[in-house]
Amino acid sequence: MPAKKEVLEVAGREVVVTNPDKVFFPQTGHTKLDLIHYYLSVASGALRGVRDRPMALKRFVNGAEGEAFFQKRAPKSRPEWVETVELSFPSGRTADEIVVGDEAQLVWIINLGCIDLNPHPVRTEDLQHPDELRVDLDPVRGVPWSQVREVALVTKEALEDVGLVGWPKTSGSRGIHIYCRIEPKWAFTEVRRAAVALAREVERRSPDIASSKWWKEERHGVFLDYNQNAKDRTIASAYSIRPTHDARVSTPLLWDEVAECEPEAFTIDTVPARFTQMGDPGEGIDETPGSLTPLLELAEQHEAAGFADAPWPPHFAKQAGEPPRAQPSKRRGAATKREGIVSPPAPGKSTGPTGRRRTTMPLIEIARAASEAEAMEGLERWKNRHPEVWPHLAPSDVLVDSMRGASTTWSRIRLNLRSVPEAERPPQEALEVDYDPWMGRHQEVDPQRDA
Numbered sequence: 001m002p003a004k005k006e007v008l009e010v011a012g013r014e015v016v017v018t019n020p021d022k023v024f025f026p027q028t029g030h031t032k033l034d035l036i037h038y039y040l041s042v043a044s045g046a047l048r049g050v051r052d053r054p055m056a057l058k059r060f061v062n063g064a065e066g067e068a069f070f071q072k073r074a075p076k077s078r079p080e081w082v083e084t085v086e087l088s089f090p091s092g093r094t095a096d097e098i099v100v101g102d103e104a105q106l107v108w109i110i111n112l113g114c115i116d117l118n119p120h121p122v123r124t125e126d127l128q129h130p131d132e133l134r135v136d137l138d139p140v141r142g143v144p145w146s147q148v149r150e151v152a153l154v155t156k157e158a159l160e161d162v163g164l165v166g167w168p169k170t171s172g173s174r175g176i177h178i179y180c181r182i183e184p185k186w187a188f189t190e191v192r193r194a195a196v197a198l199a200r201e202v203e204r205r206s207p208d209i210a211s212s213k214w215w216k217e218e219r220h221g222v223f224l225d226y227n228q229n230a231k232d233r234t235i236a237s238a239y240s241i242r243p244t245h246d247a248r249v250s251t252p253l254l255w256d257e258v259a260e261c262e263p264e265a266f267t268i269d270t271v272p273a274r275f276t277q278m279g280d281p282g283e284g285i286d287e288t289p290g291s292l293t294p295l296l297e298l299a300e301q302h303e304a305a306g307f308a309d310a311p312w313p314p315h316f317a318k319q320a321g322e323p324p325r326a327q328p329s330k331r332r333g334a335a336t337k338r339e340g341i342v343s344p345p346a347p348g349k350s351t352g353p354t355g356r357r358r359t360t361m362p363l364i365e366i367a368r369a370a371s372e373a374e375a376m377e378g379l380e381r382w383k384n385r386h387p388e389v390w391p392h393l394a395p396s397d398v399l400v401d402s403m404r405g406a407s408t409t410w411s412r413i414r415l416n417l418r419s420v421p422e423a424e425r426p427p428q429e430a431l432e433v434d435y436d437p438w439m440g441r442h443q444e445v446d447p448q449r450d451a
Contacts, residue, residue: 006033010040011104013081017111024063024115027245030268035241036110041272042239043103045252045280046117049237050106053119054087054097054127056234061113064243067370068115069408074098075112082108085124089232090316099124116172116240116250121191121229126184130191131289134235135159135166135178135198136225140211142395143221145174145263147209151222152176152258154206158198162294167285170263172242172250175222177235179282181289186296188231194295196310197302199224214311216399217361217416227313238282239275241268252282362417362425363399367433368410372400375411378432392420403437410437 006020020033039046057071073095074084082105084096100106100117109117121132135155139148152168155178159166166178182191199212202224209221228235236242240250251266251274266274367378379398383390397416402409417425 008036008107010107011102013079013104015104015107015111017107022063024060025245025247025268026063026065028247028268030247032111032113034268035115036107038241038268038272039106039110039239040103042275042280043106045275045282046106046237046239047100047102048280048282048285049239050100050117050119052099052101052123052125054085054099054122054124055109055117055119057098057109057112057114058116058118059113060115060243064115064245064247065371065373067408068243072097079108081105085127087120087127115243116236118234118240119237120232120234123184128188129184129186130188130229131182131184133164133180133182133191133195133198133292134228135180135195136171136228136235137176137178138223138225139174140216140219140221140223140396141398141400148174148176148222149258149261151202151206151210151224152178153255154210155198155202155224156255156258158201158205162198162298164290164295165288166255167252167282168255168258169238169250169252169282170248170261170266172236172240172248172263172266173244174263176258177250179285181285182292183289186292188229190292190296192226192229193299193309194292195224195226195229197295197299199226199310200302200307201298212310216401217363220396226310230313230316233313238280239271252280254281257281362420362422363414364417364426364428365431366413366415367431368403368412368435368437369433370408370410370435370437372402372411374433374435375400375413379413381432386426389417389420389424389426392424393417394419408437410435 004019004021006017008015008017017033017036020031020036022032024030024032024035058068059071060066060068074082074097083099083101085099086094087097088094098105098109100109121130121134122128123131137148137151137155156166156168159178159180164180164182166180168176168178171177186194196212203210203212211219211221211223212226213219213223214227227233236250238250238252242248242250246264247268248263249266249268249271251271253261366382367375369375369378393415397419399414399416401412401414403412
């Protein structure tokens with residue numbers, strides 16, 4: 001029996017929707033066609049966040065609870081009216097990426113299984129100079145939502161003091177994003193440098209609740225992820241549905257709403273009515289491009305005071321002025337041999353590290369899994385086997401990392417046993433979940449495959 005299709009008339013074009021009744025959110029029952037109708041209901045706001053920007057396609061062909069994979073290159077089989085632009089990456093490779101400019105193109109990528117929208121912070125007319133400074137407030141596990149809101153308001157004040165206008169939105173997950181339109185005259189490295197300066201300034205103003213520390217074992221409170229401004233990084237844009245159980249939405253807010261907002265209030269079911277009633281709180285974002293000069297001057301002051309550059313993401317080449325790219329719990333030397341602590345093998349490897357860096361802080365690894373939910377299930381099994389250890393651990397001792405694989409992200413969970421009496425610390429054991437993200441790498445995919 002042939003797969004069901006539906007043809008929609010959108011923006012003067014016919015767009016074919018394959019498998020429209022396919023359930024993408026099992027716990028709410030929302031189908032692919034529901035997603036498309038949602039995006040059409042908020043189209044002017046969603047397009048404001050992605051228009052004329054290259055976009056990485058994050059495809060959930062098996063729905064929100066299935067494994068997602070990233071597709072940077074535009075599918076070869078696509079309508080002639082789907083636009084692309086050639087984008088270069090830090091690796092030196094290039095790819096033609098999709099550029100969404102109207103409702104028809106928006107529906108076409110949702111049909112591919114894209115639940116959220118992940119544009120780059122540049123426009124097609126100038127791919128080397130971002131026109132957005134992106135502030136990603138990422139709370140450490142266990143930090144209450146009220147603290148995220150508080151850090152957002154401190155960030156607003158810090159931005160205003162350097163002449164920038166911040167536009168807040170819920171991330172649709174655990175944090176808040178704040179975007180600032182900037183003049184497209186600074187390179188990625190300068191925009192990131194400005195973001196580092198901002199993160200350090202917010203931490204200075206609220207040291208008990210905000211952190212600019214890259215390494216998870218050093219963080220506390222809410223981390224301002226400055227590396228989201230490095231080249232080739234993308235963030236889910238305004239009005240993106242997120243792959244949560246309740247189909248939560250990354251929703252633009254008025255600043256007056258931030259102090260009392262609750263992220264679970266913004267879903268695929270509630271945001272369209274909100275959009276109809278109040279319009280888009282981010283409507284004026286393109287009217288306020290600002291200058292990075294004050295933040296870059298602040299960065300110079302930090303450098304003069306002895307602050308080195310902050311660590312870059314691991315897949316970037318070592319940068320000039322960057323401190324050693326090793327987390328604080330790693331060090332060289334014979335002391336680690338005396339301690340006898342050895343990190344487990346990397347995914348796809350049969351042996352562990354051979355002497356360059358070994359942990360001195362008591363970290364053990366629990367799980368490597370295709371999804372965070374599966375990794376957390378492994379953590380629960382470990383907890384049940386070690387009930388005497390768990391009470392010693394604080395939320396910040398549970399390190400949950402989203403890692404990059406060949407074309408997907410995967411999850412790793414480690415535990416910091418620093419608060420556990422040494423005699424009671426369990427050793428590194430076989431992983432509860434041992435996933436290899438490099439097996440079965442995705443090749444070029446058919447645009448309609450399983451969608």
